[in-house]
Amino acid sequence: xxxVRIPTPLRPLTKGQGEVETTAGSVVEMIETLNSSHPxxxxxxxxxxxxxxxxxxxxxxxxDIRFLKGKETSLKDGDEVSIVPAIAGG
Amino acid sequence: MKxxxxxxxxxxxxNLVIPQHILDDMIAHARELAPHECCGLLAGTGGVVSxxxxxxxxVAMEGAQNLSSFDPAKAAHLERLSPEERAEIAFVMDMQxxxxxxKDMRNNGLDLQVVYHSHPHDxxxxxVTDIKIATDYEEIWPKINxxxxxxxxxxxxxxxxDVRSYWIKSGQVSAAPFTVR
Numbered sequence: 097x098x099x100v101r102i103p104t105p106l107r108p109l110t111k112g113q114g115e116v117e118t119t120a121g122s123v124v125e126m127i128e129t130l131n132s133s134h135p136x137x138x139x140x141x142x143x144x145x146x147x148x149x150x151x152x153x154x155x156x157x158x159x160d161i162r163f164l165k166g167k168e169t170s171l172k173d174g175d176e177v178s179i180v181p182a183i184a185g186g
Numbered sequence: 187m188k189x190x191x192x193x194x195x196x197x198x199x200x201n202l203v204i205p206q207h208i209l210d211d212m213i214a215h216a217r218e219l220a221p222h223e224c225c226g227l228l229a230g231t232g233g234v235v236s237x238x239x240x241x242x243x244x245v246a247m248e249g250a251q252n253l254s255s256f257d258p259a260k261a262a263h264l265e266r267l268s269p270e271e272r273a274e275i276a277f278v279m280d281m282q283x284x285x286x287x288x289k290d291m292r293n294n295g296l297d298l299q300v301v302y303h304s305h306p307h308d309x310x311x312x313x314v315t316d317i318k319i320a321t322d323y324e325e326i327w328p329k330i331n332x333x334x335x336x337x338x339x340x341x342x343x344x345x346x347x348d349v350r351s352y353w354i355k356s357g358q359v360s361a362a363p364f365t366v367r
Contacts, residue, residue, distance in 0.1 A: 101329065104322045105257060150244050153281045158331050162285045178329045183284065184245075184256065185303055185316035185337075186223075186276035 098126065098171050101178040109134045123154060124167040126177065141179065151182035202299060202336060202351060202364035203234045209366055211238050213347045216304035216340040219243070222273035227284070228300035228338070229291045235299050239287035242280035243303075245272050260315055276315070277303045288332070300351065302338040310341035310350040312359055320354035336362040 097117045102110050110116055116134070120126035124146075131138035141152050146167075148154065154161045155178040161169045171177070208228065215224045225243050230236040245264075256264065256276075264272050291298060305313075312320070320337055327334050338351040351362040 103326065108258070150280050150282055151278050153285065153330075155330055158329065160285050160288065160330075162282065163289060178326070180281075180326055180330060181322075182244075182278045182281050183225075183301055183323065184276065184278040184319050185225075186260075186313050 097173065099176045100126065100130065101176070103179055103181045105181055106137065106140055106179065109137050109140070120171050122167070122171055123156070123161055123169045123177070126171060127167070151184070153180040153182075154178070155180060201233065202362060203230075204228065204300075204364050204366055205235065206366050208235055208238045209349065212302055212338070212340055213349065215240055216306070216342055216347065219304065220306045220342055222270075223275070223277040223304050223306060224340075225277040225279055225301075225303040227287050227298060227335075228302065229287075229294075229296040230299050231295070231297060233299065237291070237294070237296055239283070239290070241283045241287065243273060243277040244280045245269075245276045245278040256315070257318065274306060288330075298332045298335050300338045301335045302340065304340040304342060306342045308341060308343060310339040310348040312337060312339065312352055312354060317354055317357060317359060321357045324355065336364075338364075 098120060100116050100118055102114055102116060107114060116130070118126055118129045118133070120129050127138050127141055141149060143149055148167060156164060156169055156171065157176055161167070212226065215226060218224070223243055224240070226241045227239040228235045228237070229239065264276060267275075316337065324334060334355070336351045337354055338349065341348040351364050353360050353362045
């Protein structure tokens with residue numbers, strides 16, 4: 097299983113859960129799987145072309161996927177994924 | 187020898203040290219983007235800032251409904267505004283810029299010290315939204331291998347810019363005094 101940490105603003109989509117478990121061989125697969133169990137989450141993470149939105153980062157075991165293989169970054173059993181929203185304010 | 191003493195002192199006090207040229211650069215950044223908010227990061231070691239990273243504020247570029255940092259009520263409010271109006275009251279860091287900055291810090295042995303942004307029309311203190319998002323972020327910093335930074339505000343509401351920094355922890359705001367040298 098892969099643990100995925102969900103940031104506060106996305107928790108309404110996961111019924112309030114801060115962490116969900118999933119199985120997937122890559123980040124892109126993980127996003128699809130999450131979207132099946134938590135509809136709407138993909139739209140929050142990816143734009144119309146499927147690219148990661150500029151105000152979201154995904155970390156696999158504390159490493160930014162933008163420095164790995166992006167959405168194609170592979171995942172294996174026991175990996176921990178963090179979805180990180182942009183630093184923001186007003 | 188003097189250098190060594192200074193570095194020992196810096197380890198003992200929590201005060202931030204910001205070089206004058208970096209302070210000037212932040213204020214210039216705020217003025218360049220006014221009336222929109224600017225944002226960026228300061229990095230260094232042991233509280234001593236040595237590097238500034240200007241980060242793109244993407245709030246004007248996206249529909250607010252997708253800005254996943256904001257709570258739904260705030261996002262709904264932002265959504266009613268034009269992109270221009272949004273950028274006057276909010277910032278969202280471009281996380282590609284953020285990643286590039288983070289990588290540069292790591293390559294140069296620097297730690298994140300400060301997250302800064304400007305308030306073109308308001309005082310140099312964290313807004314309710316700033317406090318809420320910073321509080322949500324407390325649990326995120328350790329997961330992305332970064333220390334909890336101080337938050338620095340640049341107000342342009344008066345002719346002379348006002349620059350202040352704060353710690354935001356568990357929703358509580360306290361002053362994080364800095365010295366300029």
